[in-house]
Amino acid sequence: MIGLFLILLLIYNKLWTGELWLKWDVYDAAFPLGTSISAALKHGELPLWEPFVFRGVPLSHLIGVSVWSPISIILGLIGYSQYLMQIQYLIFVLLAGFFMYLSLNIKVKNRWLCMVGGIAYATSGEIISNAQHVTFLFALALFPCLHYAFRKWIITQKLNWCILMGSIVGLLVLNNYPTFVIFSVLFIFIEFVFELKSLKIGRSFKQLIIQLTKALSITLGIALCVGFVSIYTTLEIMNQITRDELSWEAATASSLDIWNWFGVLSPALTQVLHNSLMNLDPSMGNVYVALPLFVFAFVIVKRKYDFFSIGMIIFSILISLGDNGFIYRLLYEVIPGVSTFRFPAGLRYFYFYYLILFAIYNVSRVNTIKQEEKEKGNIARNILFVFTAIIGILMMNMMIFRVLQIQTIAVPRNTITELLLALGFLLITSVFLSRNKKMFATVTVCIFTIIFSYLNVERNAEFTLGTSVRPSSYQNEIDTFYSTKEINLNNQFVEPLFNSMGPPFYNRDFQTGGYIGSFELNTFRAANMKGLIPLQEQPVLWAVESRVVKLDYGNLGESIILPHSLKYTPNNFYSDIDMTSPGFVVLEQNYFNGWEAKVNGLPAEIQRLESGAMAIQVNDGNNKVEFSFKPKGTIISAWISFISWFGIMIYGLTVFILRKKQG
Incomplete structure (x- = not known):
């Protein structure tokens, strides 16, 4: 052996x-x-x-x-x-x-x-x-x-x-x-x-x-x-x-x-x-x-x-x-x-x-x-x-x-x-x-x-x-990701890169393209065909002071409010935004079962937009906004799998030790 x-x-x-x-x-x-x-x-x-x-x-x-x-x-x-x-x-x-x-x-x-x-x-x-x-x-x-x-x-x-x-x-x-x-x-x-x-x-x-x-x-x-x-x-x-x-x-x-x-x-x-x-x-x-x-x-x-x-x-x-x-x-x-x-x-x-x-x-x-x-x-x-x-x-x-x-x-x-x-x-x-x-x-x-x-x-x-030529390791960026939980992000989309996932991920750049085995959500694909996805240099999180969210990406910059910052930890987005009147905060991420939102620590209802992105209502004044992806079914099923294969490993090790003792 x-x-x-x-x-x-x-x-x-x-x-x-x-x-x-x-x-x-x-x-x-x-x-x-x-x-x-x-x-x-x-x-x-x-x-x-x-x-x-x-x-x-x-x-x-x-x-x-x-x-x-x-x-x-x-x-x-x-x-x-x-x-x-x-x-x-x-x-x-x-x-x-x-x-x-x-x-x-x-x-x-x-x-x-x-x-x-x-x-x-x-x-x-x-x-x-x-x-x-x-x-x-x-x-x-x-x-x-x-x-x-x-x-x-x-x-x-x-x-x-x-x-x-x-x-x-x-x-x-x-x-x-x-x-x-x-x-x-x-x-x-x-x-x-x-x-x-x-x-x-x-x-x-x-x-x-x-x-x-x-x-x-x-x-x-x-x-x-x-x-x-x-x-x-x-x-x-x-x-x-x-x-x-x-x-x-x-x-x-x-x-x-x-x-x-x-x-x-x-x-x-x-x-x-x-x-x-x-x-x-x-x-x-x-x-x-x-x-x-x-x-x-x-x-x-x-x-x-x-x-x-x-x-x-x-x-x-x-x-x-x-x-x-x-x-x-x-x-x-x-x-x-x-x-x-x-x-x-x-x-x-x-x-x-x-x-x-x-x-x-x-x-x-x-x-x-x-x-x-x-x-x-x-x-x-x-x-x-x-x-x-x-x-x-x-x-x-x-x-x-x-x-x-x-x-x-x-x-x-x-x-x-x-x-x-x-x-x-x-x-x-x-x-x-x-x-x-x-x-x-x-x-x-x-x-x-x-x-x-x-x-x-x-x-x-x-x-x-x-x-024989060593590819880029991005080790400095990786060390930062592993050691820093909350990272400040650049609140805008970059030009889509369809052949590689590496550069946008390590640079923490949002994009509407990518490379994960041709994987696309139906909602994203439909929005893309209708022209309802953000363009280059448009924001990931933004707000509008109106009763209705109108998605006009060609003229988006004329009526929106940008946050002070956009922070990210795995599965979570945080932002701080000032409003002079009630309106909506929009997060340009695909809606999927498991997303939750809070405004100033209180649960907020997520509205799914025509583009498949998410919006929540906010009041005037300062609003601390949080979006979290916590699919309960996935989390429970993951722990079922973890416990199962860990238990089987313990069982197999026990059987192996007992057989060794028995010669």
């Missing part, structure tokens, strides 16, 4: 030494959202409202942002920084490797092989190319643990494993991306159907139903409690956002095609294919997993379980193909929620998982099963067949490039050396197997798997994983 972590840390050494920094959405969205979570938690507040983008959005309700996951909360309490974003990514890497190790250890008793499988999974294409997508990484890391708990329940029939299954499903719910929950449950259900016959052994139909009812009740009950806050907030906001059902073309824009799968031959070819095809986001095209395991996933197929495993690999490939695979169209039409997902290629971690699971199992069988000469010859012949096929494919690609005289494709350095290394592995392994040197073959697989795992990280380090 320690060896697994040490090797992974060595492979990813550039991240924790600061030679490589994460990029893209990490700094456009994930980092500023993380610091927003930290700013709230460090001041004793829950992360509920984000005021600086899209004229204010409910941070607690953002779909596709894992606000409520334990990792987000724990790191939020520490205080997100640029370096902590690196650590968060490494946590996902280590969890992915560890849970893959556990899952493999059910069928494979050789711990070295399990360690190698964990390394391969934690360096597979998606975890390297999707480093910017925190929700993808969270789902990728958790699925092996879910599968491990499921297999343990199938084997032992102990309900303790249902508690673990429910906990993992609940954590996937807290990840706040429903599609990952849907597909994780779908894959587990398929395996459940496959194992149903074994569950019937020694039981009557009635006993089987009772057992399954208990298991399902515990699993769903725990999942509901752990993920309660995400379930509540998602249901509350579903009808208030513009992320409706997508057209088939939009929902499958990030789909792999058959050409992308040539990338299984070499991490360098991933870049070559992207540069030549340019039809897919570079974060979605890496399908490489250490070549030795890709080969061994197909060299022994003779039992019922073997055919099922190959079927699961093919099924996961067809899903990631999106509009190039007929299976995804069926799921798009039948399963609720799939029609809102834009990234079929983001589901390829199921392919990595099942391929590595079956490949390591095959390697262990080569080393332990007493084989007849015919069977040994078959395995060696299968490897040589794959060897020959790879040579043919590479020659075909070289001929195509030569005939078409493609000069614009940037081929990474030492690509030929890398391919020769791959072919050398296939040749050496097939020779060892044909001569019954099974132990040498296994050692060769382990060594070459680690080498190719390292190559995948090294080759794509600055292509998709990160950049």
Whole structure:
């Protein structure tokens, strides 16, 4: 286990030494959202409202942002920084490797092989190319643990494993991306159907139903409690956002095609294919997993379980193909929620998982099963067949490039050396197997798997994983947010910036644009279409001395009164404004269930304007105005989730200690 972590840390050494920094959405969205979570938690507040983008959005309700996951909360309490974003990514890497190790250890008793499988999974294409997508990484890391708990329940029939299954499903719910929950449950259900016959052994139909009812009740009950806050907030906001059902073309824009799968031959070819095809986001095209395991996933197929495993690999490939695979169209039409997902290629971690699971199992069988000469010859012949096929494919690609005289494709350095290394592995392994040197073959697989795992990280380090140029850290601004609870704000909107959330957040600038996964409230979108949103340099909080609020943003400056100051603490706005006669104070933030207001310490009724902004009545004289976002349902549901996963952690730790004492 320690060896697994040490090797992974060595492979990813550039991240924790600061030679490589994460990029893209990490700094456009994930980092500023993380610091927003930290700013709230460090001041004793829950992360509920984000005021600086899209004229204010409910941070607690953002779909596709894992606000409520334990990792987000724990790191939020520490205080997100640029370096902590690196650590968060490494946590996902280590969890992915560890849970893959556990899952493999059910069928494979050789711990070295399990360690190698964990390394391969934690360096597979998606975890390297999707480093910017925190929700993808969270789902990728958790699925092996879910599968491990499921297999343990199938084997032992102990309900303790249902508690673990429910906990993992609940954590996937807290990840706040429903599609990952849907597909994780779908894959587990398929395996459940496959194992149903074994569950019937020694039981009557009635006993089987009772057992399954208990298991399902515990699993769903725990999942509901752990993920309660995400379930509540998602249901509350579903009808208030513009992320409706997508057209088939939009929902499958990030789909792999058959050409992308040539990338299984070499991490360098991933870049070559992207540069030549340019039809897919570079974060979605890496399908490489250490070549030795890709080969061994197909060299022994003779039992019922073997055919099922190959079927699961093919099924996961067809899903990631999106509009190039007929299976995804069926799921798009039948399963609720799939029609809102834009990234079929983001589901390829199921392919990595099942391929590595079956490949390591095959390697262990080569080393332990007493084989007849015919069977040994078959395995060696299968490897040589794959060897020959790879040579043919590479020659075909070289001929195509030569005939078409493609000069614009940037081929990474030492690509030929890398391919020769791959072919050398296939040749050496097939020779060892044909001569019954099974132990040498296994050692060769382990060594070459680690080498190719390292190559995948090294080759794509600055292509998709990160950049050697350190992005702006905004550390001085972040330190101010964390140490100062009440901040004076510039009471005006700035020019909308639609490609990044970072600058407006760290500069504390209000804007009517932003970047949070295309998230918009319906009220904001409707107001925007009608021209009822503030223009650049217009105020965030203002007052008018009249009985009716008229929204004329073209002539707003002629009749309004501005406050002395505008102060902000997480989820709260404070202002002090003088009026010569009764009127209204307007706060240019989107109204959402949970807003409360006070004037001079007394509750005030909030009126929702045509633009979706808020107004309260005030009297003449000095008025101390306070707007607070306190959605009671969200707060209660958050504490239900906190108590649930904290209680399960205590339970799991107690069980672990007791088992240790019992040996």
